[in-house]
Amino acid sequence: xxxxxxxxxxxxxxxxxxxxxxxxxxxxxxxxxxxxxxxxxxxxxxxxxxxxxxxxxxxxxxxxxxxxxxxxxxxxxxxxxxxxxxxxxxxxxxxxxxxxxxxxxxxxxxxxxxxxxxxxxxxxxxxxxxxxxxxxxxxxxxxxxxxxxxxxxxxxxxxxxxxxxxxxxxxxxxxxxxxxxxxxxxxxxxxxxxxxxxxxxxxxxxxxxxxxxxxxxxxxxxxxxxxxxxxxxxxxxxxxxxxxxxxxxxxxxxxxxxxxxxxxxxxxxxxxxxxxxxxxxxxxxxxxxxxxxxxxxxxxxxxxxxxxxxxxxxxxxxxxxxxxxxxxxxxxxxxxxxxxxxxxxxxxxxxxxxxxxxxxxxxxxxxxxxxxxxxxxxxxxxxxxxxxxxxxxxxxxxxxxxxxxxxxxxxxxxx
Amino acid sequence: xxxxxxxxxxxxxxxxxxxxxxxxxxxxxxxxxxxxxxxxxxxxxxxxxxxxxxxxxxxxxxxxxxxxxxxxxxxxxxxxxxxxxxxxxxxxxxxxxxxxxxxxxxxxxxxxxxxxxxxxxxxxxxxxxxxxxxxxxxxxxxxxxxxxxxxxxxxxxxxxxxxxxxxxxxxxxxxxxxxxxxxxxxxxxxxxxxxxxxxxxxxxxxxxxxxxxxxxxxxxxxxxxxxxxxxxxxxxxxxxxxxxxxxxxxxxxxxxxxxxxxxxxxxxxxxxxxxxxxxxxxxxxxxxxxxxxxxxxxxxxxxxxxxxxxxxxxxxxxxxxxxxxxxxxxxxxxxxxxxxxxxxxxxxxxxxxxxxxxxxxxxxxxxxxxxxxxxxxxxxxxxxxxxxxxxxxxxxxxxxxxxxxxxxxxxxxxxxxxxxxxxxxxxxxxxxxxxxxxxxxxxxxxxxxxxxxxxxxxxxxxxxxxxxxxxxxxxxxxxxxxxxxxxxxxxxxxxxxxxxxxxxxxxxxxxxx
Numbered sequence: 001x002x003x004x005x006x007x008x009x010x011x012x013x014x015x016x017x018x019x020x021x022x023x024x025x026x027x028x029x030x031x032x033x034x035x036x037x038x039x040x041x042x043x044x045x046x047x048x049x050x051x052x053x054x055x056x057x058x059x060x061x062x063x064x065x066x067x068x069x070x071x072x073x074x075x076x077x078x079x080x081x082x083x084x085x086x087x088x089x090x091x092x093x094x095x096x097x098x099x100x101x102x103x104x105x106x107x108x109x110x111x112x113x114x115x116x117x118x119x120x121x122x123x124x125x126x127x128x129x130x131x132x133x134x135x136x137x138x139x140x141x142x143x144x145x146x147x148x149x150x151x152x153x154x155x156x157x158x159x160x161x162x163x164x165x166x167x168x169x170x171x172x173x174x175x176x177x178x179x180x181x182x183x184x185x186x187x188x189x190x191x192x193x194x195x196x197x198x199x200x201x202x203x204x205x206x207x208x209x210x211x212x213x214x215x216x217x218x219x220x221x222x223x224x225x226x227x228x229x230x231x232x233x234x235x236x237x238x239x240x241x242x243x244x245x246x247x248x249x250x251x252x253x254x255x256x257x258x259x260x261x262x263x264x265x266x267x268x269x270x271x272x273x274x275x276x277x278x279x280x281x282x283x284x285x286x287x288x289x290x291x292x293x294x295x296x297x298x299x300x301x302x303x304x305x306x307x308x309x310x311x312x313x314x315x316x317x318x319x320x321x322x323x324x325x326x327x328x329x330x331x332x333x334x335x336x337x338x339x340x341x342x343x344x345x346x347x348x349x350x351x352x353x354x355x356x357x358x359x360x361x362x363x364x365x366x367x368x369x370x371x372x373x374x375x376x377x378x379x380x381x382x383x384x385x386x387x388x389x390x391x392x393x394x395x396x397x398x399x400x401x402x403x404x405x406x407x408x409x410x411x412x413x414x415x
Numbered sequence: 416x417x418x419x420x421x422x423x424x425x426x427x428x429x430x431x432x433x434x435x436x437x438x439x440x441x442x443x444x445x446x447x448x449x450x451x452x453x454x455x456x457x458x459x460x461x462x463x464x465x466x467x468x469x470x471x472x473x474x475x476x477x478x479x480x481x482x483x484x485x486x487x488x489x490x491x492x493x494x495x496x497x498x499x500x501x502x503x504x505x506x507x508x509x510x511x512x513x514x515x516x517x518x519x520x521x522x523x524x525x526x527x528x529x530x531x532x533x534x535x536x537x538x539x540x541x542x543x544x545x546x547x548x549x550x551x552x553x554x555x556x557x558x559x560x561x562x563x564x565x566x567x568x569x570x571x572x573x574x575x576x577x578x579x580x581x582x583x584x585x586x587x588x589x590x591x592x593x594x595x596x597x598x599x600x601x602x603x604x605x606x607x608x609x610x611x612x613x614x615x616x617x618x619x620x621x622x623x624x625x626x627x628x629x630x631x632x633x634x635x636x637x638x639x640x641x642x643x644x645x646x647x648x649x650x651x652x653x654x655x656x657x658x659x660x661x662x663x664x665x666x667x668x669x670x671x672x673x674x675x676x677x678x679x680x681x682x683x684x685x686x687x688x689x690x691x692x693x694x695x696x697x698x699x700x701x702x703x704x705x706x707x708x709x710x711x712x713x714x715x716x717x718x719x720x721x722x723x724x725x726x727x728x729x730x731x732x733x734x735x736x737x738x739x740x741x742x743x744x745x746x747x748x749x750x751x752x753x754x755x756x757x758x759x760x761x762x763x764x765x766x767x768x769x770x771x772x773x774x775x776x777x778x779x780x781x782x783x784x785x786x787x788x789x790x791x792x793x794x795x796x797x798x799x800x801x802x803x804x805x806x807x808x809x810x811x812x813x814x815x816x817x818x819x820x821x822x823x824x825x826x827x828x829x830x831x832x833x834x835x836x837x838x839x840x841x842x843x844x845x846x847x848x849x850x851x852x853x854x855x856x857x858x859x860x861x862x863x864x865x866x867x868x869x870x871x872x873x874x875x876x877x878x879x880x881x882x883x884x885x886x887x888x889x890x891x892x893x894x895x896x897x898x899x900x901x902x903x904x905x906x907x908x909x910x911x912x913x914x915x916x917x918x919x920x921x922x923x924x925x926x927x928x
Contacts, residue, residue, distance in 0.1 A: 224803065284791045284798050291788055294777035301735060301766065301774055302789040302842070303757035361779060 027233070028410055029355050031241075033367065033403075037374050038244070044381030051384050052377070055259035058252060063174065063331060065376035066265040067092065067324035069369055071347045072354075073276045074313075074320035076368040079351050080280070081313045082293040082360025083132060083139035086344050087124075087146030088321045090154070093340035095121050095325030097154040100163035100335030103170060110170050118322050124150070125318020126311065133310035147344065155337045164334025174331035178202060178262040194254075200261035207253025210270070211246035218242055265327055272320075277365040289313065293360025349396070350375050353403040375399075426487075427452040427617050428586060433472055433484035435465075442468045443482070444641040450586070450634075455608060455618045457632035459625070461662055461833075461861035465641040466621050470588055474508040475501040489585075505585030509575045511594055511859075517564035521555075522546040524563055525578045549577040553607055567721075569600030576607065580616075587611065588619045593627060594859050597720045597887065605631050623861060625655045637661040663863045671894035672866065674873045678712035678897060680747070682881040683764075683850045688742035690730040700726050700737055702906040708850065708881040713872060715892035716885045717921045718902035724885045725769055727902070728852045732766035733759040746849065760789060763849035767839055767856060769885070771832075775839040778828040782820060783809035785827055785838050790846045812841035816871060833864025840871060851875060854885045869895060889918045901925060 024031065044052045051057055071088050078085045095117050102108040102116065128146050132139045165171075180187065182201035190199040222238065233241075256262060280286035291299040292306050300306045329335050354371030356363025378399065382392045428450040435443040443465045450456045460466045471477050473486065475495030486493050488504060495501045498508075515524045522542050531541040546559035553573040563571060572592055579587055589608070593601035601624075608618055608631050622628050628635060635647040637658060644661045647653055659670075686705045692698035701723050708714045716724050729736035731744065733756030744753050746762060753759040759766075768774035776785050786809040787794050794804040809823035816837045820830060827838050836856065843851065853872070857865040872895065876882055886892050892899050893916045901909040901924040909924035 282800050282802075284795050284800060287784075287788075287791060287800060290780070291777050291784075294780055295773070297774050298768075298777055299788070301732070301756060301768060303733070303755075303760045304788075305755075305757070361777065 024237075029407060030367075032406065033353070033355065033370055033374070034241070034244070037370055037377065038248075040374065040377050040381070044377065044384070048381060048384045052381055053251075053255060055255045057380070057384070058255045059259050059263060061376055061380050062256075062266050062269075063263055064380065065372060066174070066263075066269050067328045067331075068343070068346050068350060068376065069269050069372045070272060070320055070324040070327065071317075071343075072350045072368040072372045073272055073365060074317035075347045075351045076354070076356060076363050076365055077276070077280065077289060077313050078139075078317050079348075079356045079358075080293045080360060080363045081289050081310055082296065083310065083313065084348065085128075085139065085143045085314065085317050086348075087128065087143040087150060088317065088324075088347055089340040089343035089345075090147045090150035091121060091124050091318060091321040091340075092325040092328060092343060093335075093337070094124075094150040094154040094157070095322040096329030096332075096335040096339050097157045097163070097337070099170075099326055099329050100166070101157055103166060104163050110167070113170075114173075114326060117326055118319060121322020121325065122315050122319040125315040125321070128318070129311040129314025132314060133307040139314075151341075154335075154339070158335060158337050160337060162334050162336045164332075166330060166333055171330050171333055172264060174265055174327045176264040177260045178264060178267055180261055194258075196258045198258065200257040200259075203253050203257035203262040204250075206262055206267075207250045207257075210253075211249040214249070215242050215246055268323075268327075273365060273369055280365050285309070285312075290361055293362075295361070346375060347372075349400045353400060355407065357407070371403075425452045426450070427489065428473075429485075429487040430469070430473065431485045431487070433469065433482055433486075435468055435472055435477060435482040442641055443472070445484070446638060446641065446643050448636050448643065449646075450617060450619060453612060453615055453617055454633040455612055455620060455631045457628040457635045458619060458621045458638060459623075459628060459635055459658055459662055460638035461863050464638045464662070464861075466638055467590060468641075469638070470508060470590060470619070470621065473501070474498055474506055474588065502582060505583055506588070507579040507582055507584045507586070508588040509572075509579060509590065509592065511591045513568075513571050513575055515563045515571055515574060518562065520560045520562055521550065521557060521566075521574050521577075522559035524574060525549060525559075525581050527578075529582065545581070546577070549580055550574075552580060553577045554603065567600075568595045569597065569603070572596065572600075572604060573607070576604075576611075580611075584616060586617045586619065588621075590621045591623065591859070592620065593622065593624060598889075601627065623859075625658055628658065629653050629655065639663075659862055662861070670862075670866070670890070672870045672873055674876070674895075676711055676713070676873075676876055676897055679710035679879060681707050682710045682746055683708040683883070684743075684745040684748075685731065686743040686745070688727070688731070688744075689740070690726060690737035691739040693736065693738055696739075700905050701730060702904075704742075704902075704905075704907050706900055706907060706910075708883050710879045710881055711876050712897050713876050713882040713884055713895055715896035715899040716883065716902055716907075717889060717892050717899050717925075719925060720887060722902045722925075723905040724902050725854055726905075728766055728854055728883070728885060731759070732756060732764060732852065735766075760846050760848075763847070764852065765789075765843035765846055765848035765850070766852045767843055767854060769854040769858070771835055771839050775842075776827050776835060779826060782813065782818065782823040782825055782827055782830075782838055782841075786812055786823070786841045786845055789842050793845070808845060809841075812837075812845065816841055816844075817867060831860075831864070833860040833867070836860055836864070836868060837871075840868070844875075848880065850881045850883065852883045852885070855887065856884065857886070857888070857891065865891075889921055892921075893917065 041052065071092065075085060075088065098120060099113050099117050102113045103110065128142050131137045131142045180200045180202045182205070186201045187199045190201065191197065218238065280289065288299065288304050288309055291302070291304060292309050296306055325340070328339060332339070350372035351363065351368045353374055354363065354367030354369070356368065375396065378396060379392065382395065426449055430446065430448045432445040432447055433443050434441070434445055446465065446469055458466050458469070472482050475497050478496045479494030488506070493504065516527065519527070525546050526542055531538045531545065543559040550557065550559065553576050555570060555573050555577070557566060557570065563574065592604055596604065605627055608620065612618065620631065632653070633649045635649070635653060635658060637644045639662060647657065684707045688701055688704040689699060690701035692700050704727055718724050726736050730740055731753060734740055734754055735756060744751050751762040753762060753764060772778060777788070783805050787805050791800065794801055794808055806823060812818065813820065813823055818834050818837045818841070820834065827835055830838065856872070857868050860868070872882055872884070884892065884896060897913050899911045899916050899921065900907045901911070901921055903925045911920060
């Protein structure tokens with residue numbers, strides 16, 4: 001829950017210092033996550049002598065974590081609905097294998113391959129969701145089975161070998177960049193101003209527009225809240241939070257613009273994040289998923305078709321796992337039987353770090369994405385520092401534990 | 416026995432000027448209570464008055480230091496750090512929600528955390544032998560190895576008491592022990608309390624049911640808004656009116672609001688409704704039930720727990736219970752499809768569930784979230800929610816139903832029982848129903864809130880809605896309904912008009928079947 005949803009607030013107006021403190025305690029989780037991410041980034045920026053935020057590394061960081069973030073979107077929905085999906089790593093690997101076999105071994109066109117892969121992913125999700133939703137078999141078990149089945153299927157499909165390389169057009173899914181549509185003159189001028197080699201105007205403009213849109217949406221919500229007499233976050237917090245987030249977005253896109261511009265994957269990821277954030281927060285179907293996870297029986301007796309909703313959550317997860325599988329295969333430029341191994345754990349960890357609750361009904365898309373970034377920065381920063389994989393695993397595990405302990409502690413304190 | 420108990424009426428427990436604050440709320444404000452050795456002391460008060468908080472202070476749930484004031488037990492000041500401390504002193508609390516493990520046996524439950532064992536190995540012989548003795552004390556004949564989930568709630572309550580007795584209890588606290596019990600089970604429990612008293616056990620009972628309080632209590636302490644209002648002695652006679660007046664802070668000569676109903680045309684007709692058990696295919700749970708409800712009429716269904724009242728309602732409401740359902744449902748003379756919940760809602764039927772916490776509300780969500788949940792179409796266009804519209808709807812119901820809350824963004828888990836029930840009602844009224852089925856609409860809520868719920872029901876009837884009301888409290892049905900159907904073992908066995916209805920006649924219809 002990185003964004004502060006003012007409708008969660010029920011306390012009286014925080015005006016005094018005590019009010020602000022109360023507001024802060026009741027929203028510690030959201031601020032905590034944001035500041036943890038910032039703190040970790042600052043830390044690694046310092047200890048890696050600035051390598052972390054170098055243009056090439058920022059680009060890499062985004063590309064490396066893209067498939068985790070794409071899957072975290074689906075996983076958030078699954079977890080909010082009160083379930084879990086352990087099969088996503090295997091499904092992702094399987095779809096990558098399917099794409100490789102279709103393109104490399106059977107010479108299918110890219111369009112056909114992508115469509116078939118996405119349909120296959122949705123079908124896999126639907127198949128698992130069917131047992132979970134309509135037969136009430138615990139999702140943990142169904143997807144544990146799925147994890148084994150699809151791991152085996154990838155091995156079978158690839159006959160134990162790596163299959164690749166992919167044609168260039170397919171690689172662009174993961175490694176391509178959106179061409180700069182602005183006249184090159186602007187780029188050169190800006191480059192001269194910033195004293196850098198080049199500036200991709202599209203990337204920078206996208207960042208500025210995105211940051212502006214966020215601030216605008218925040219302001220609009222704030223104005224509306226005031227009109228309805230809803231108590232909102234203190235002005236100073238609102239300004240500080242928005243300033244930090246906007247500055248971060250512009251900074252990141254600026255870094256990207258001085259390298260190769262806007263990666264295709266970032267665009268996909270950004271669009272998907274916005275879509276899913278909207279779906280979960282502002283639509284009937286999203287609202288119903290929260291009700292289902294919060295109290296399945298009450299939801300059912302309120303006329304919500306809980307089975308169908310569960311089914312759809314898993315189908316959606318399969319679809320996103322397929323999308324992630326395509327990105328992953330394209331990025332590695334080869335499909336291997338080991339692709340996506342244990343990746344489900346990173347995805348699930350990201351969602352829980354982002355504030356979702358194991359018992360369902362709680363969690364946000366933005367939280368899950370920030371959680372995924374946090375894990376990504378940790379991975380990337382520790383790798384740059386040359387910390388061994390052994391310590392990396394331990395540290396990541398402890399971070400996950402700390403995040404959840406923090407949640408539980410916070411909840412207890414609020415009574 | 417009684418005289419002996421009277422003879423040594425020394426003070427066992429004294430709580431002086433207890434003040435407990437939560438952020439923003441003073442839950443207890445200098446509450447004092449004094450309990451004599453060997454008496455049954457009733458604590459009465461509306462929901463949210465502070466009874467449960469007081470008991471949590473006493474039993475160490477809120478540790479010493481988190482409240483102000485003084486507790487003296489057996490003449491010594493005490494300061495408990497947790498429940499284990501208070502249990503070691505012989506103060507044992509039985510909560511409203513029973514704390515038994517359903518999958519374990521009675522004996523295992525009774526000695527849970529207190530196992531009869533030798534070096535960690537459980538002595539089953541000793542465990543079962545002692546359990547039998549304890550069960551005999553509370554009047555249970557079940558073998559000690561019976562699984563707890565195979566006995567009813569009433570007997571589970573007795574198991575809880577047996578568990579308390581296994582711990583050398585000096586002061587037994589029962590928090591609304593009969594809330595989930597039928598009349599005859601309640602009576603048994605109350606008689607057991609009197610028997611324990613005779614054996615020298617001191618009891619504190621928290622209850623809404625004033626009849627019970629009058630039946631067992633020697634002393635009554637009434638708490639209102641976190642302060643002690645009065646302490647009444649049973650030897651001078653307890654009047655229910657006096658207790659109610661102290662609880663709500665106003666006179667309440669009428670427990671039920673006046674109503675003058677003019678029922679119109681027949682709206683709901685159910686004919687030959689039969690339902691089979693979802694798991695035991697050969698068991699017919701509802702047997703050829705036929706009934707009608709007219710517009711502007713409040714019709715009651717009386718019956719013991721397990722008689723099939725809830726099953727009837729749930730099977731009507733989108734087949735939420737049972738299978739192989741047969742029968743006809745007509746509204747305004749035309750057959751309607753109630754085969755799924757959303758079709759039933761679409762047909763204009765609402766069902767306010769018996770158990771609001773587990774079936775009615777998403778507790779961790781806001782009043783607004785819950786209010787609009789059953790009719791999201793109304794506050795959206797093209798599948799996209801309009802939050803402002805949602806807020807407006809929720810605030811409208813907050814005002815019309817007088818839901819006491821600072822804002823509709825309050826989580827319902829923080830509301831009192833009565834206000835939670837109003838949120839459930841708001842959710843269903845928001846679906847604009849013609850027929851409202853209310854299943855135990857006032858269970859576990861206090862006198863004042865009950866009155867408000869009754870008033871709302873009357874208003875709904877006046878608006879021409881058909882209300883079907885299921886209740887275990889017969890006075891409530893008699894006080895509210897125009898007609899009462901009596902249900903027993905899945906069949907409707909009788910029908911009484913308001914003029915004919917009395918507790919005796921209802922019971923005799925049940926018994927004479």
